[in-house]
Amino acid sequence: MSLLQAEPPYAEYIRDRIRTVPDWPQAGVQFRDITPLLQDKKTFRVLVDIFVHRYMDMDLDMVAGVDARGFILGAVVAYELNLGFVPVRKKGKLPFLTVAEEYELEYGSATVEIHTDACKKGDRVLLIDDLVATGGTMVAAAKLLNRLGATIVEAAAIVDLPELGGSKIVREQGIPLFTVCDYAGH
Ligand SMILES: O=P(O)(O)OC[C@H]1O[C@H](OP(=O)(O)OP(=O)(O)O)[C@H](O)[C@@H]1O
Numbered sequence: 001m002s003l004l005q006a007e008p009p010y011a012e013y014i015r016d017r018i019r020t021v022p023d024w025p026q027a028g029v030q031f032r033d034i035t036p037l038l039q040d041k042k043t044f045r046v047l048v049d050i051f052v053h054r055y056m057d058m059d060l061d062m063v064a065g066v067d068a069r070g071f072i073l074g075a076v077v078a079y080e081l082n083l084g085f086v087p088v089r090k091k092g093k094l095p096f097l098t099v100a101e102e103y104e105l106e107y108g109s110a111t112v113e114i115h116t117d118a119c120k121k122g123d124r125v126l127l128i129d130d131l132v133a134t135g136g137t138m139v140a141a142a143k144l145l146n147r148l149g150a151t152i153v154e155a156a157a158i159v160d161l162p163e164l165g166g167s168k169i170v171r172e173q174g175i176p177l178f179t180v181c182d183y184a185g186h
Pocket residue numbers: 066067068069070104105106110129130131132133134135136137138166
């Protein structure tokens with residue numbers, strides 16, 4: 001691998017602190033569990049700082065995070081960037097007027113919703129989740145934000161599972177995507 005294609009030095013550090021649980025929640029799924037990464041104070045800070053440093057000069061208006069694991073990182077990054085936070089929630093959790101998108105998951109299907117007043121036309125939004133697998137969640141969340149007239153400056157996640165094809169699909173939809181580490185060949 002040439003230097004230009006090499007992973008940034010933090011990728012291995014972060015990946016090494018994610019736990020793989022085989023056959024959960026169903027046989028054949030290699031579940032990439034970020035809880036060890038979050039529970040250690042140093043690795044959690046390194047993780048948050050990767051995102052804060054990347055986005056601090058990008059003139060953002062808002063951070064949106066995806067229910068539920070995307071809330072953990074998204075809200076902290078929003079706070080550190082001095083921005084507001086918008087939750088993209090699973091169906092039936094938001095009390096006000098919503099728009100909705102249905103999508104397929106690696107293990108099931110789901111619907112995400114956002115409040116119609118969550119952001120304004122032209123808002124520059126950073127969309128955060130923990131992981132991209134099939135890409136269905138990220139694409140559905142991006143569609144919701146686009147329907148409200150927002151511009152997705154970038155979608156971002158801690159983990160990319162490229163063998164499931166989601167990151168390619170997200171980028172093919174014209175959504176810029178940043179991930180901290182991937183499991184290509186791991
Ligand atoms: O790229 P995809 O195939 O769409 O999969 C990725 C999504 O799946 C997981 O969420 P899940 O729906 O399991 O919900 P959770 O965050 O509540 O655990 C993960 O947190 C992402 O949101």
